[in-house]
Amino acid sequence: MRELALNILDICENSVKAGASLVRVSVAAADDLLTIEIADDGCGMDAEFLKRVTDPFTTTRTTRKVGMGIPLFKMAAEMAGGSFSVTSAKGVGTTVRATFVLSHIDRAPLGDLADTVVTLIGGECPSEFRFEVSVEGKGFVFDTRELKAELGGVPVSEPEVLVFVRDMIKENMIDIGGETL
Numbered sequence: 001m002r003e004l005a006l007n008i009l010d011i012c013e014n015s016v017k018a019g020a021s022l023v024r025v026s027v028a029a030a031d032d033l034l035t036i037e038i039a040d041d042g043c044g045m046d047a048e049f050l051k052r053v054t055d056p057f058t059t060t061r062t063t064r065k066v067g068m069g070i071p072l073f074k075m076a077a078e079m080a081g082g083s084f085s086v087t088s089a090k091g092v093g094t095t096v097r098a099t100f101v102l103s104h105i106d107r108a109p110l111g112d113l114a115d116t117v118v119t120l121i122g123g124e125c126p127s128e129f130r131f132e133v134s135v136e137g138k139g140f141v142f143d144t145r146e147l148k149a150e151l152g153g154v155p156v157s158e159p160e161v162l163v164f165v166r167d168m169i170k171e172n173m174i175d176i177g178g179e180t181l
């Protein structure tokens with residue numbers, strides 16, 4: 001089964017392509033429900049395009065005619081007894097929200113969230129990211145703006161920095177009991 005961390009990576013890449021300056025990712029598990037939300041302040045979509053965006057044949061990419069990031073995330077949520085929504089406004093931004101019944105037999109595992117974060121921030125893209133993760137109310141925050149302030153000029157994409165970030169997120173996941181999600 002595909003890991004949800006890879007769906008999160010896909011949706012965040014859409015936000016980066018949309019020119020977002022900030023991408024907020026929230027992963028929250030509580031009471032047998034997993035809620036994943038990705039909200040950006042990118043270019044947004046108009047109402048007509050938004051209606052078609054969960055259809056695999058809706059894409060503005062030119063390299064292939066099928067766009068799968070949103071349809072696959074929607075399918076993963078619906079297979080796991082959850083819900084899915086995309087809200088967007090042109091010039092304002094986009095929010096993608098998916099829920100999953102944690103104990104559902106067809107729920108995909110969260111997988112390696114640290115890998116998703118490191119892939120995103122290692123790409124030297126201009127977007128900032130804020131990840132908020134919580135399990136039954138216990139959580140942590142990782143924010144690239146705070147990291148950059150601490151690094152004082154050292155690029156986030158430096159291999160040592162990426163290793164540090166990966167380890168920190170993995171440790172935080174263990175601390176909050178999220179490593180088995």
Ligand SMILES: Nc1ncnc2c1ncn2[C@@H]1O[C@H](COP(=O)(O)OP(=O)(O)O)[C@@H](O)[C@H]1O
Nearest residue numbers: 014015018044058059060061067068069070094
């Ligand atoms: N966060 C977003 N902001 C603006 N447009 C978006 C966003 N996410 C998706 N889109 C639009 O919806 C299309 C479909 O997205 P997706 O299903 O991920 O497929 P793909 O990225 O392969 O085109 C994208 O090509 C883009 O035009």
Ligand SMILES: [Mg+2]
Nearest residue numbers: 010014069070
């Ligand atoms: Mg995409």
